[in-house]
Amino acid sequence: MSTHFIEGLAVEVEGEGPAVVCVHGLGGTSNTWTPLMPALQGHRIIRIDLPGSGRSVRYTAELSIKDMVDAVETVCRHLDVSEAVFLGHSMGTIVCQHIATRKPSLVKSLALFGPLLCPPDAGRPGILARADKAATGGSAAMQEIADAIVAGATSRETKETQPAVLALVRESVMRQTPEGYGQSCIALARAQAAAVEEIAVPTLLVTGDQDGVAPVAAVEAMAARIAGSRVAVLAGCGHWTTFERPMECTQELNQFLRPAN
Numbered sequence: 001m002s003t004h005f006i007e008g009l010a011v012e013v014e015g016e017g018p019a020v021v022c023v024h025g026l027g028g029t030s031n032t033w034t035p036l037m038p039a040l041q042g043h044r045i046i047r048i049d050l051p052g053s054g055r056s057v058r059y060t061a062e063l064s065i066k067d068m069v070d071a072v073e074t075v076c077r078h079l080d081v082s083e084a085v086f087l088g089h090s091m092g093t094i095v096c097q098h099i100a101t102r103k104p105s106l107v108k109s110l111a112l113f114g115p116l117l118c119p120p121d122a123g124r125p126g127i128l129a130r131a132d133k134a135a136t137g138g139s140a141a142m143q144e145i146a147d148a149i150v151a152g153a154t155s156r157e158t159k160e161t162q163p164a165v166l167a168l169v170r171e172s173v174m175r176q177t178p179e180g181y182g183q184s185c186i187a188l189a190r191a192q193a194a195a196v197e198e199i200a201v202p203t204l205l206v207t208g209d210q211d212g213v214a215p216v217a218a219v220e221a222m223a224a225r226i227a228g229s230r231v232a233v234l235a236g237c238g239h240w241t242t243f244e245r246p247m248e249c250t251q252e253l254n255q256f257l258r259p260a261n
Contacts, residue, residue: 019083020085026181027181030049033087036250052183064190065187085109086110150166153212156210157236205219213239230256
């Protein structure tokens, strides 16, 4: 594996074969995808820390979903990727949908975990409030935000039986800079849905039966708008799909990437 810094973005590249581009969600990093690496063997795996997230450069300018789409497309150009499978989680699924509609030739297929079209209007003020809290409260606020996310975005089963997953979610959020996390919150709060009816590639939508961010009914409604898409619902799973149910996610991804003849 090698790490590249492409216009300030930290990008991990591993393996050889058809390209897979991985786009994490709010509070995520390239490690969102570490549990799924066994399913990606035989591919050139490209894991991006989005602007302002993880090891990418500190970001204080106002961010938008378009900025994130531009950043991912820039990485693809630098790495000579002309077509790829795109994996997204949460906010990253919005980024992937916009890439699929803006530059369809780049997208071979989509596997989206905890997928959403955009935040519901009722949820946008809360995301903006989180941005303000991060901006004004610094590292202490990030700890509080991380604890709230652990409490609210993981399943009952995860809380009862997987303490290491709780620690991993908490660490992922606390790894963010307050400035970068706040700007990512603003981007998510202002996100608009892509014209998903235009998506014409195989699409897998994976959610948890206890995912309050991407609830089953909303994901099924999303699938109804994407021709030929398939929904997988994981039992005992919240919003941090790849961390909470890695084996099931790996199985679903294996089946998607390598369908039986």
